[in-house]
Amino acid sequence: MFDSPLSASAYQVLGVEPTVDEEGLRKAYRLRLRQTHPDTGGEASVFIQVQRAWALVGTPQARVAYDRGHGFGAAAAPSFSPDAPAWRPPSRPADTRPKARSYGQPGGWRRERYLSLMREWVGRGVEMPDPYDPALVRSAPHHLRRLLADALAEEATARVVADLGMGYTVWHDVAAGHASDEKVDHVVLGPSGLYGVLSEDFGGPVRIKRGELVGDGVDGAPIAALLARLRTVARAARVKFSGAIVVLPDDDLDQPIEELGRVRGVPVAIVSRSALSTVLRRGVTGAREVGGNEVFDIRTRLQHAVRYV
Structure with missing residues (x-):
């Protein structure tokens, strides 16, 4: 919060x-x-x-x-930069365990888009201030703040998945259409199945109505869009997704895990970020687990088919 x-x-x-x-x-x-x-x-x-x-x-x-x-007052403020320690989780003892295999750049497309639009908003010929200065970010239009919020959400999810260990593989910013913004934030493969993951930050509480997310900050139909993009990736890679997961900030959900059952034939779960690792380890109810040689086959197919935005 x-x-x-x-x-x-x-x-x-x-x-x-x-x-x-x-x-x-x-x-x-x-x-x-x-x-x-x-x-x-x-x-x-x-x-x-x-x-x-x-x-x-x-x-x-x-x-x-x-x-x-x-960024209030005269004190020097950190920024929303990916290198700024103030916007990372509290430091923990070094974890020497192998991380999950990771491909692509989490939040990369949205950060690039944010920087491009921020330059336009500041104005041509004007020296660009720190685009991640919290004071500047607060004054920016909502669509710019939304891009940065989603980039931070994707980066936070990537850190959670990385800590699951070497039994997992994740692809970030996977292209799922012709438009530059048609993407799947994360494709995660592990013993519990193959999942498409959407990382979002709508800036406030959300609820579920008829198999879709609704709330003051929700535009369109995020779950329907995610499922459509998963079908595109599945056809290209000749794989079948076990389920779909939407990850939201902890404060925006009444309960940490809410499973919707099958939506358009795919098991869907809405999950708080702190509960994501639990869900990815145990799987979503009704999702098909994968194991043995099938994991290697799915990984190979995705490696050959995945494109990045």
């Missing part, structure tokens, strides 16, 4: 400007608690957001750290 280019800042959730003094911040927090409390007609999800926002800026020490990390 609050780390996505699409997320409201802690100050926006509390309804104040970033320059508010401590007393004003405290009053705003108490007011927002009363306004959003479920017992007074508020929404539980918004009430939780208010509490989390206060945890991030409610003390001077926490506020300084938050401002520094999110």
